[in-house]
Amino acid sequence: MSLPDFEGWAIFASVVEHRSFSGAAQAIGMSKATVSKAITRLEHKLGTSLFHRTSRKLTLTESGAALAERAQRILAEAQCAEEDARHAASTPSGxxxxxxxxxxxxxxxxxxxxxxxxxxxxITIDLRLSDAKVDIVADGFDIALRIADLPDSSLRARRLVPVRVHIVAAPAYLDRYGTPDHPSGLSEHRCFGYSNVPRPGIWHFRNAAGEEISVRIAGPLQSDNGAAMLPALRAGLGIARLPDFIVDDDIAAGTLVPLLPDWATEAVALHMMTPPGTLRPERVTLLMDFLTQRFRAREGR
Known part of the structure; x- marks a missing residue:
């Protein structure tokens, strides 16, 4: 029985993370040729190609994409084993x-x-900010924070705090176009759409009696970032559906008015996502626990 090519798996995980042989080589302190030979050796052992290689781009094959998660797990477990073997008083780093x-x-x-x-x-942190959904495993993230109603996934998820979503408009808009008293009336209004959801033109509502309704909306603005809607909202150009951390200050100041108080939109929450597997470096666990305590402590505020 031949032993697994642990070095090859670890190098494969690094190439997936850095999206290039040269980036992986620099990160792990090897030559590009050594990295390339390791990937070729692993491909021969597996009997399948892991990457599509061109002069300008490196992309995962179907087999490579299917194995990337396992490679990340192998690398993470090896890193955890090494960190756990160090003295308990050592300072977490990386x-x-x-x-x-x-x-x-x-x-x-x-x-x-x-x-x-x-x-x-x-400890150093590589923080990437984007409203687009990231591929935690393929993009090499240790932690991803998401505000959503999460579907089933192989990823590990920790629900931190609920996020309230408001339907809001400026007083100037309501003076000009009127105030809707039922979600169905939104179809006649100028509503802004958030594009980083599967169906940006559909808003769902539910009231305390259990009545549910879905409304098709349209309007002059659609964006992949909620805060980008605020200037147009304050100018009285439409109605938007936005989370509390974006609109609470405007609501408190009276520049935006919450609408349809008897109706709730889809429930969303702040989640902390991590790759599959229970082993992770101590530095990652430290940050997870820190963020969990931080956001849960501020939930009431």
């Missing part, structure tokens, strides 16, 4: 790759990261 939504990342995650780094100066 890089944590973290993904978060853009607006929530700027307003809440970035300040939390600053406080975390003060406590753990030997």
């Amino acid at each position: 890089t944590i790759h973290l993904a978060a939504p853009l607006t929530f990342g700027l307003s809440h995650v970035a300040p939390a990261i600053a406080d975390f780094l003060i406590e753990h100066p030997a």
